[in-house]
Amino acid sequence: INLDKDMRQALIDNEYCLFYQPKVDLLTSKIVGVEALIRWISPTKGFIAPNVFIPLAEENGFIKELGNWIVEEALNQHLKWKEMGIDINISINISAKQLLDKSFVPKFINTLENKNINPSKIDLEITEYMFMEESKETKNNLNKLHDFGVTISLDDFGTGYSSLSYLKKFPIDYLKVDKAFLDDFNSVDGSIFLETIVKMGQMLKMKVIAEGVETQEQIDYLKSISCDQYQGYYFSKPLSSKDFEKFYFKN
Numbered sequence: 001i002n003l004d005k006d007m008r009q010a011l012i013d014n015e016y017c018l019f020y021q022p023k024v025d026l027l028t029s030k031i032v033g034v035e036a037l038i039r040w041i042s043p044t045k046g047f048i049a050p051n052v053f054i055p056l057a058e059e060n061g062f063i064k065e066l067g068n069w070i071v072e073e074a075l076n077q078h079l080k081w082k083e084m085g086i087d088i089n090i091s092i093n094i095s096a097k098q099l100l101d102k103s104f105v106p107k108f109i110n111t112l113e114n115k116n117i118n119p120s121k122i123d124l125e126i127t128e129y130m131f132m133e134e135s136k137e138t139k140n141n142l143n144k145l146h147d148f149g150v151t152i153s154l155d156d157f158g159t160g161y162s163s164l165s166y167l168k169k170f171p172i173d174y175l176k177v178d179k180a181f182l183d184d185f186n187s188v189d190g191s192i193f194l195e196t197i198v199k200m201g202q203m204l205k206m207k208v209i210a211e212g213v214e215t216q217e218q219i220d221y222l223k224s225i226s227c228d229q230y231q232g233y234y235f236s237k238p239l240s241s242k243d244f245e246k247f248y249f250k251n
């Protein structure tokens with residue numbers, strides 16, 4: 001198979017869709033937002049994981065086109081849900097290549113204005129890898145988005161090319177603590193990291209979101225260290241928009 005060619009054709013053939021995983025407030029157990037996660041279900045090849053095709057799309061430049069589609073789709077879904085009374089935040093994953101494209105920021109801001117979307121309802125998830133190169137451009141672009149009112153989440157925190165100085169340099173509103181820290185929370189070292197990240201994030205005026213929460217025990221622990229929000233299979237796996245709507249109205 002030629003993934004390179006197939007992933008472009010898949011956009012034409014409408015094979016991509018977005019799934020949505022709820023973000024939950026730890027104090028109230030209420031849904032505060034969703035993270036949009038792309039899915040590619042090919043009629044011939046079956047399910048292809050984003051971990052497989054996103055890195056490839058970043059390499060061959062297709063991420064620019066695909067990223068535009070993701071943003072458009074997520075914003076339209078946000079508007080549809082708002083009309084239905086589901087007025088929640090939506091987080092969109094953004095690749096470094098996408099953010100560094102000269103047309104991305106002006107186009108994004110324009111789209112929000114044209115669609116009359118409140119920017120504070122829109123969150124962009126970035127990863128630490130974004131800070132490795134072109135950090136001046138990255139910083140300028142993130143500042144423009146943040147000044148416009150969009151919030152920024154730092155995804156997979158603690159696993160990548162971490163440097164704490166990033167937390168001062170870039171406009172970050174949410175720290176998403178990687179699942180690896182939660183898997184390890186029962187060990188002394190593991191819990192020290194988790195608790196320290198939560199404290200540090202909050203002292204820097206950020207909210208902290210735990211990822212990959214699967215058990216009640218983990219919830220209890222996260223509450224005990226005053227973590228703000230969580231995502232994970234315990235509450236819900238990523239859902240299609242229709243399944244999310246059913247789930248939302250049941251909760």
Ligand code: G
Nearest residue numbers: 036037038049050051054070093094095238
């Ligand atoms: O649930 P999951 O398999 O969806 O996601 C795996 C990884 O793929 C995520 O951690 C994320 O890094 C990446 N990913 C998923 N959806 C998107 C998307 O819409 N855009 C980008 N850039 N990456 C995504």
Ligand code: G
Nearest residue numbers: 093155156211212213214231232233234238
């Ligand atoms: O890179 P990013 O953090 O955006 O993607 C998170 C990945 O973790 C996605 O593939 C998502 O489907 C997956 N995920 C979400 N919640 C859980 C969970 O509770 N357990 C596990 N094992 N994976 C999860």
Ligand code: NA
Nearest residue numbers: 155156176211
């Ligand atoms: Na994540």
Ligand code: MN
Nearest residue numbers: 035093125155
């Ligand atoms: Mn993410």
